[in-house]
Amino acid sequence: MALNKDSNVYTIAFATIMVVIVGGLLAFVSMSLKPMQQANVKNEKMQNILQAIGIEETNGVTREEAGAKFNKFITRRVTINYKGEIVSDKTANDKIDAQDKLDAFNIDLRKEYSRYVKPIMSRNKGDDAKIQELLSNSTDIHFPIFVCEHGGEKYFIVSASGKGLWDDIWGYLCVKSDGETINGSVFDHKGETAGLGSKISETWFEDQFIGKTMAENGAYLPLSVEKPGKDLNNHQVDGISGATFTGIGVNEMLERNLAVYYNFFKNNPEFTK
Amino acid sequence: MSEVKTSEPLFSKKNMELIKNPLNQINPVTIQVLGICSALAVTVQMDNAIVMSIAVTAVLVIGNLLVSLMRNVIPGRIRIIVQLVVVAALVIIVDQILKAYVYDVSKSLSVFVGLIITNCIIMGRLEAFALGNKPWASILDGVGNGFGYGLVLMVVAFFKEILGSGTLTIPGLGKLTIIPESFFDWGYMNNGLMLLPPSSLFIVGIYIWVQKAKNPELIEA
Numbered sequence: 246m247a248l249n250k251d252s253n254v255y256t257i258a259f260a261t262i263m264v265v266i267v268g269g270l271l272a273f274v275s276m277s278l279k280p281m282q283q284a285n286v287k288n289e290k291m292q293n294i295l296q297a298i299g300i301e302e303t304n305g306v307t308r309e310e311a312g313a314k315f316n317k318f319i320t321r322r323v324t325i326n327y328k329g330e331i332v333s334d335k336t337a338n339d340k341i342d343a344q345d346k347l348d349a350f351n352i353d354l355r356k357e358y359s360r361y362v363k364p365i366m367s368r369n370k371g372d373d374a375k376i377q378e379l380l381s382n383s384t385d386i387h388f389p390i391f392v393c394e395h396g397g398e399k400y401f402i403v404s405a406s407g408k409g410l411w412d413d414i415w416g417y418l419c420v421k422s423d424g425e426t427i428n429g430s431v432f433d434h435k436g437e438t439a440g441l442g443s444k445i446s447e448t449w450f451e452d453q454f455i456g457k458t459m460a461e462n463g464a465y466l467p468l469s470v471e472k473p474g475k476d477l478n479n480h481q482v483d484g485i486s487g488a489t490f491t492g493i494g495v496n497e498m499l500e501r502n503l504a505v506y507y508n509f510f511k512n513n514p515e516f517t518k
Numbered sequence: 519m520s521e522v523k524t525s526e527p528l529f530s531k532k533n534m535e536l537i538k539n540p541l542n543q544i545n546p547v548t549i550q551v552l553g554i555c556s557a558l559a560v561t562v563q564m565d566n567a568i569v570m571s572i573a574v575t576a577v578l579v580i581g582n583l584l585v586s587l588m589r590n591v592i593p594g595r596i597r598i599i600v601q602l603v604v605v606a607a608l609v610i611i612v613d614q615i616l617k618a619y620v621y622d623v624s625k626s627l628s629v630f631v632g633l634i635i636t637n638c639i640i641m642g643r644l645e646a647f648a649l650g651n652k653p654w655a656s657i658l659d660g661v662g663n664g665f666g667y668g669l670v671l672m673v674v675a676f677f678k679e680i681l682g683s684g685t686l687t688i689p690g691l692g693k694l695t696i697i698p699e700s701f702f703d704w705g706y707m708n709n710g711l712m713l714l715p716p717s718s719l720f721i722v723g724i725y726i727w728v729q730k731a732k733n734p735e736l737i738e739a
Binding site for chain 2: 270
């Protein structure tokens with residue numbers, strides 16, 4: 246039987262068969278590679294958290310090692326909300342269950358930022374009091390704290406996310422047991438300009454935060470990124486030339502998120518003991 | 519395809535030209551000006567350029583092969599859609615593999631892997647070559663054009679990374695420092711413009727200039 250290749254039936258049949266085959270193939274590839282991809286994402290997060298601590302043992306930890314080392318260094322995982330109430334409290338013995346959305350490790354900062362924080366901020370631009378009020382009333386915004394005990398010292402790894410020039414930026418900072426001094430930091434970004442804004446994820450930028458403090462005379466004073474070349478006090482770090490807006494984004498992100506943690510540490514002195 | 523012809527050798531002169539020509543005379547980027555978009559975007563670091571070239575070449579070779587195998591059964595009216603589906607499927611597979619095996623590279627290439635789908639070179643070769651030629655010739659054509667694209671990408675990345683960051687990132691060797699520290703002490707500075715997409719246009723422009731100066735037959739009247 247000679248097929249009429251120009252007939253509608255042939256065309257539709259061809260298209261249908263092709264779509265079914267391609268769809269099946271893609272589903273198969275996606276399913277079989279998914280475990281590896283998820284492990285990569287998870288290990289990278291662990292790597293970021295460990296590197297942020299700022300102790301020698303976890304400096305330069307690779308993505309492959311991170312999975313094994315994570316539970317050794319991170320002894321407790323706590324999630325708080327905007328008001329500073331603890332909503333989840335796990336120890337290293339509790340397995341990280343991907344289904345437990347409140348586990349500090351499963352808090353997806355970027356998702357929460359774009360889904361809950363960003364709309365509030367853009368709708369009430371300029372009205373800071375209203376923004377604060379709406380944010381603190383939201384039950385969808387969480388703040389993870391990872392507690393690391395090492396050499397008799399306690400370290401608290403906190404996190405922040407916000408918006409750079411092009412897309413999301415986020416970071417982990419390690420706060421010492423005084424609740425205000427920074428011991429280490431890791432920043433990352435989704436799409437800042439390569440070679441300019443992307444430098445926030447380079448070590449020299451991150452290391453500037455070591456030893457800086459977010460308090461003065463017992464009151465909160467946000468960390469800030471300044472224009473390069475200025476004299477810096479112990480709340481300020483050098484910015485990146487040519488990446489002014491990424492710097493502004495980092496400022497906003499740190500100010501908004503660290504305020505919550507600062508208040509939490511101040512109001513719960515027993516937590517940091 | 520049951521014709522019994524005296525088959526020509528696999529690497530006959532004609533077949534070799536399919537690989538050689540796209541490197542110079544009919545280079546997809548500099549002569550046909552296709553695929554410029556990604557050449558501007560993923561050339562900040564050498565390793566990105568290399569992985570991108572491999573990814574494009576892989577998609578091009580397999581896409582060419584598949585379309586060439588199906589060339590007698592593809593309905594003429596939906597041939598572009600068929601090509602698009604083949605390319606899109608391949609690109610998604612490449613993206614998934616990169617995410618699973620070379621996570622860091624896939625992160626820095628970000629959306630550009632997905633954008634291979636829209637790379638004009640691929641659709642162009644499928645439509646212009648694979649649809650009318652046998653599988654083996656189509657594979658060679660894919661290799662040639664993939665390499666032609668990769669060549670330009672790597673030349674651009676070479677200059678951009680050295681002038682923009684003073685380094686050269688090669689997979690397996692890591693970041694190599696090319697401009698010595700002492701240069702910076704003397705007042706040398708990395709050129710920030712080299713890290714931005716416009717600088718690729720300058721380099722591609724100079725590339726075309728050099729290429730045409732060396733090959734006068736390429737100059738259009």
